Amino acid sequence: MPSILDRIVAKKREELAASMAAVPLSALQDAIAARPLPLDFPAALRGDRIRLIAEIKKASPSKGLLREDFHPTELAATYSGNGAAAISVITDGHFLGAPSHLTSVKESGASGSVPVLRKDFLFDPYQVCEARAIGADTFLLIVDILSPSQLSELIHLGSELGMTPLVETHDAEEIATAVKAGAEVIGINNRDLHTFVTDLATTESLAPLIPADKVIVSESGISTPQDLARLEPLGVHAVLVGEALVTAADTAAKVRSLTGAPVPV
C-alpha cells in the first residue's frame, strides 16, 4: 500500500501538469523579475544560539486540523515580531496550505526582514521557479522523493535564482547524497514521513555525520526549551517548529520561549 508521502507526490504530479498548462514558465519568469531579491536564508540561521524557523501549518496528515483560527499573515507577524529567524509556509493542500498563504505573508510585510521558505513537495524545476515567483526566499527539497541528479539540478537552479534550499534528510545515506549534491543547509527530519514516528534521537544519531561547514536544521517534534538544550550540543544551528507553535494557547509566548526574545514593547 502506498505511503502518505507516495500519495502526496502522486497528487503533486497532477497539480504540476495543471499548473504548467495554466501558467507558462515565461509568465513565472516575468513574475520573478518583478520580485525583490531573495533574503539570505543560511545567514539568517547562523548565530550564537539555536535559531527558530517558525512554521505556518494549519493541518497535517498525521494530526489533522491543528488550528481553527488560522491567519497566515497574523502568524507571520507574531513569529517575526518575537524573534523567529525564518518563517516556513506550507503551501501543499494536504496540510490545508496554499501558495497564496506565502504570497500574502510576503506582500503584507508581515514577515519583516526574515526569509520565508516554501514548504512543499518539489521535484521539478517549474516548482522551484514557482516558489520564487510567489515570493519565497528559499524552498524545501526532500531527498527521499528525488534522484541524486534531480537534487543537484534543483539546488543549482535555486542558486541561479538566488535561493539556498533546505535539503531534508532522514538517514545517513540521504545525508551523504545531500552533501554530494552540494547542499549548504541540511535538515534532519525527526519525523519518518512514511510511518510518522517522530524521535529527536534521529538528530542525535545523524548530526555528527554532517560536515562542519554546513548549516544543520533539526525538524519536527520539537516543542520546548529543553528540546533545544538537547539539540544545541550537537552543533544544530536551527530548529524547524510547526505544531507546537500553531497549537499554543499563546503563540507569541511560545515563540519567545524558543527564541529568548523579550516581550515586544
Ligand SMILES: O=C(O)c1ccccc1NCC(=O)[C@H](O)[C@H](O)COP(=O)(O)O
Ligand atoms: O507533519 C506531518 O504529519 C507530515 C506528514 C507527511 C509529510 C510531512 C509532514 N510534515 C512536514 C514537516 O516536516 C513538519 O511540518 C515540520 O517539520 C514541523 O514539524 P512539527 O513541529 O512536528 O509540526
